[in-house]
Structure formats: structure tokens, C-alpha cells
Amino acid sequence: MARLRDVVLDSVHPARLAHFWAGALDGYAVAPYDEAELARLRSTGVTSTEDDPTVLVEPSDGGPRLWCQRVEDREPAGGPGLHLDLVAADTAAEADRLVGLGASVLAHHDDHLVLADPEGHPFCLYPAG
Incomplete structure (x- = not known):
């Protein structure tokens, strides 16, 4: 039997959406960036966490994680x-x-x-x- 691991939201601005959901969901926070992740982002040309194409929102209770990932063109509502x-x-x-x-x-x-x-x-x- 499968269990839920992650929820992934397509977004035109992942950092902004991640901060919204971190504030909206009880017990969730945007995952902190360690030096290794910041270095990885810089190596891909991302110089600010606000431009991170994939932002993780973590639960404090071990529940499903929420990822906000950049897409160029979101489908209309219902897609x-x-x-x-x-x-x-x-x-x-x-x-x-x-x-x-x-x-x-x-x-x-x-x-x-x-x-x-x-x-x-x-x-x-x-x-x-």
C-alpha cells in the first residue's frame, strides 16, 4: 500500500507561494537553506533564494512535505x-x-x-x- 510523501504545486513564483503555504498551514515552515544548498543553487545560476525554482515547505510533525516548483506557464484553473x-x-x-x-x-x-x-x-x- 502506498503512502503520501510529497505534494507538489506548480507555480510561477515558488518562493512566494512557499511562504504563503508556510504561513497558511499549521506546523509548516520554508525549509532553511544550508551552505551546501546555497552553493548548489549558485552553481545553477540562482543567486537568491527568492529565485529558487523549487522551494520546500516542511512539516514539523513528519507529515507530507510541500514543494513549490517553477513552471513557465501554468495551466488555467482546473488543470x-x-x-x-x-x-x-x-x-x-x-x-x-x-x-x-x-x-x-x-x-x-x-x-x-x-x-x-x-x-x-x-x-x-x-x-x-
Whole structure:
């Protein structure tokens, strides 16, 4: 059985959206940037955390994390601006189970699968650990 790991929100300005959700959700805060992450961002040309293309909002209680990720052009309201990241011990068996429930596999990546629910909303399946 899968469990929810992450919620990912598409955004034109991830830092602003992350700060909104950190303030809106009880027990959540924008993840602090350590020197290694700041160096990684600088190596990609990002000089300010306000320009970070992917900002993490962490829960204090170990619940699902919220990621705000930059997209160039968000779809109109009702489109897939949100997708779930699931994690399972056996991703192959879980993918088969989800397909049996009506999901379809959209893409295979080295570290995860992208699937769609019966209405076409994408979500990802990652291995546990």
C-alpha cells in the first residue's frame, strides 16, 4: 500500500507561494537553506533564494512535505497544477496495483515513475527509502 510523501504545486513564483503555504498551514515552515544548498543553487545560476525554482515547505510533525516548483506557464484553473508524490516499498507491484485501479503509466525515470489517475492528473511513484 502506498503512502503520501510529497505534494507538489506548480507555480510561477515558488518562493512566494512557499511562504504563503508556510504561513497558511499549521506546523509548516520554508525549509532553511544550508551552505551546501546555497552553493548548489549558485552553481545553477540562482543567486537568491527568492529565485529558487523549487522551494520546500516542511512539516514539523513528519507529515507530507510541500514543494513549490517553477513552471513557465501554468495551466488555467482546473488543470493539473498539483500532483502527488507517492512512495512504496515495491514500486513495480504498487504500479501494477495502481494501474489495476485505473491509473496509467506516463513515463519511466531512473528514480521514479510518472502515472496518471483515471481523470488524467499526473502523480509520481518513488521507491521507499
